[in-house]
Amino acid sequence: MSSTSFKLIPHAAGMQRVAATYSLHGQISVLKATLQITYQLEGKLAELKIPNCSSQPLRQDLLWQATCLEFFLAAAGNSDYWEYNLSPAGDWNVYHLDTYRRGLAEEPAYKQLPFDVIRDDKQLNLSLTCALPPALITPTAAARLEVGVSAVLQSSSGELTYWAVAHPGSEPDFHHREGFCLKLA
Template identity: 40%
Template sequence: MKKLDFALIPFDSKTAPTIEITGTISRQDHQLNIEYLFTGDLATIIIPPPAKTAPTRQYDLWEHTCLEFFLGLEDTTAYWEFNLSPAGNWNVFHLKDYRQDLAEEMVITSLPFTVLQSTDSMQLNLELDLNPIISATQNLEVGITSVVENQDQQLSYWGLQHPASEPDFHQRDTWMIRL
């Protein structure tokens, strides 16, 4: 099993809330595990409360605090975008190329993740069976990101790196993790 630590950085550190986003990601065969950990002054951000009904597939989760990751197959242009709301709602999209032919990935019917929250931390853990979309032998390029909404309802964009003049999580050169 390959397990890696990560730390996300804000696109604009001057306007970002005073938090840290770190975590771990690991893969063993068809099983992908990812853990996000938010620490710091969480009172400065808006964390959606747990859904009152069963979590569902939803659009536009990134318009509020949302944890995201991208999985691309090595040597191909196709990739998947995963969106996870701390409220429990989620979505998965498949794209054939950079921002091309976005479609919900219907073979994934749920995302089994948990959220633990206290006054000074929030942890999201996901255990994902990749079998429906990726074989155990395929190498992955991974981007880990987050959109964070502050109390003024302004969004900040967090990623492993930000080489462009605007935040763009779909840029493959920001996907620094190989599994």
């Protein structure tokens, strides 16, 4: 099993105001063809717009326009990658991209993506266990995974802040491959 912990930091544009207000960290691991990721968001959650859990979670687009936990997977050396969007409401999507921001298509291997969300006034925990995309199940691809973990947090006033393990550009850009800085082998 390959496993690593992560801590997300806000992009510089929102850093001073929100860095002391929230902590966002977790762990990601891969065992054979199964990926597991957990996020833990702590802080003044009443100051965030966090949707209530849906009784019927759906595959949806544009989840990143509100509070959304995300991660990106790629095999080292390959230009294609996968984007996972997880709303605290339970809504989700997984996309495959051919190269940087091109060829976006829903990953057909996923028909549903159930994950657990536990929340109170000061903490939100999200846990997902799922199969890797079929193209990453090969021994070569799975042995060299690069991961970018990120999040969008929406304040109760509607302002968005962008969080990631690393922010390689002057603007928030979760698709930037230098942001895929976690290695799982």
